[in-house]
Amino acid sequence: MRILAMGAHPDDVELFCAGTLAHYVRQGAHVTVAIFTNGELGSRTLSPEETAAVREREALRAVGVLGAELLWLGAPDGFLFDTPDTRREAVDAVRRSRPDVIFAHHPGDYHPDHRAVSQLASAARLLAREPSLPSPHPATDRVAPLFYMDTLLGTNGGTPDVWVDITETMEAKEAMLSEHLSQNDARRQRKGADFVDLTKQQAEYRGQQVGVRYAEAFTCAPSHPATSALDLTPAGDDVRLPLCATPR
Ligand SMILES: [Zn+2]
Numbered sequence: 001m002r003i004l005a006m007g008a009h010p011d012d013v014e015l016f017c018a019g020t021l022a023h024y025v026r027q028g029a030h031v032t033v034a035i036f037t038n039g040e041l042g043s044r045t046l047s048p049e050e051t052a053a054v055r056e057r058e059a060l061r062a063v064g065v066l067g068a069e070l071l072w073l074g075a076p077d078g079f080l081f082d083t084p085d086t087r088r089e090a091v092d093a094v095r096r097s098r099p100d101v102i103f104a105h106h107p108g109d110y111h112p113d114h115r116a117v118s119q120l121a122s123a124a125r126l127l128a129r130e131p132s133l134p135s136p137h138p139a140t141d142r143v144a145p146l147f148y149m150d151t152l153l154g155t156n157g158g159t160p161d162v163w164v165d166i167t168e169t170m171e172a173k174e175a176m177l178s179e180h181l182s183q184n185d186a187r188r189q190r191k192g193a194d195f196v197d198l199t200k201q202q203a204e205y206r207g208q209q210v211g212v213r214y215a216e217a218f219t220c221a222p223s224h225p226a227t228s229a230l231d232l233t234p235a236g237d238d239v240r241l242p243l244c245a246t247p248r
Pocket residue numbers: 008009012111114
């Protein structure tokens with residue numbers, strides 16, 4: 001099984017779906033993490049170039065903890081749009097990773113870069129199948145199901161369709177997020193708590209909704225072809241996830 005997780009900034013995938021990705025990896029799935037921007041606005045002390053270099057190193061280490069492949073797409077932080085160029089990059093990412101499942105940001109997310117990724121993923125999963133669209137990689141043979149990741153503390157993301165119990169993989173999620181030292185240090189100084197604390201709070205909140213200790217929540221993309229919760233673990237594949245589809 002092959003998974004593609006698309007995030008705008010170097011720590012987004014960790015925040016919103018690393019526990020679920022760890023379940024996939026532990027069962028032998030190949031996971032690709034595509035990061036669209038350099039994240040160069042993520043420091044108030046370093047130059048944008050220095051910040052981008054630091055964040056790429058941190059992202060590589062984090063993805064290494066998971067045992068996944070990193071695609072660093074290098075768009076400017078804060079200025080990610082659905083343009084012909086970024087759309088081609090997104091199509092290439094889908095064709096190169098050939099996913100059975102795609103994760104991307106929610107279309108109602110608070111951050112404009114996140115919303116751009118949502119739009120890019122929706123377009124790329126369709127266009128990747130069109131053989132007449134030129135690309136260094138061959139066209140895919142089907143449209144992969146698309147799941148929108150959670151938003152920060154669930155804000156403006158509506159009611160999720162499916163929850164994954166990540167109690168067993170929470171440690172891996174925290175280990176990945178811990179690799180983003182620059183972001184954790186900055187947030188701790190500003191707010192007294194870092195992203196590991198934040199993700200624990202969010203996973204507990206989602207877990208409480210379905211009666212488990214920690215969970216991640218997802219929304220099925222309604223656009224054609226519509227995604228269903230069952231697409232997280234397609235029939236005929238050995239990979240299984242601890243799904244909690246009904247909120248309590
Ligand atoms: Zn982000």
